Amino acid sequence: MENIEWLQQQIETLRSKSDVYQEQAFFLALGNAALEQQKRIEQAEGELDGRMWNPRQW
Template sequence: MEKEAWILQELQRIYDNTSNYNVRTLMKAAQDIIEEQRKRIDQMEGEMEGTIWSPRRWGE
């Protein structure tokens, strides 16, 4: 999480300090990808935990 916060902060800093459209677009896309990955990781962790605690699996 620390690295994720740091990279998002750096991407935002670059985004804020440039007027180049291509660079701004790339920085925004990179931020969006990182945030989407975080959502998917959280979802998968929740799914794994739900599977582990499923009563159907207790008998195995």
């Protein structure tokens, strides 16, 4: 979770330093994509954990 927070800070810093609208839009989209990717990673980890504890496998 620390990595996504650091990444979001870096992206926000780059976005705030940019004067070009297209770059700002890119960094905003990049931040959104990073958050979505983190959400998918967490879901996959939860699914894996759930499958490992499935009592039907015992």
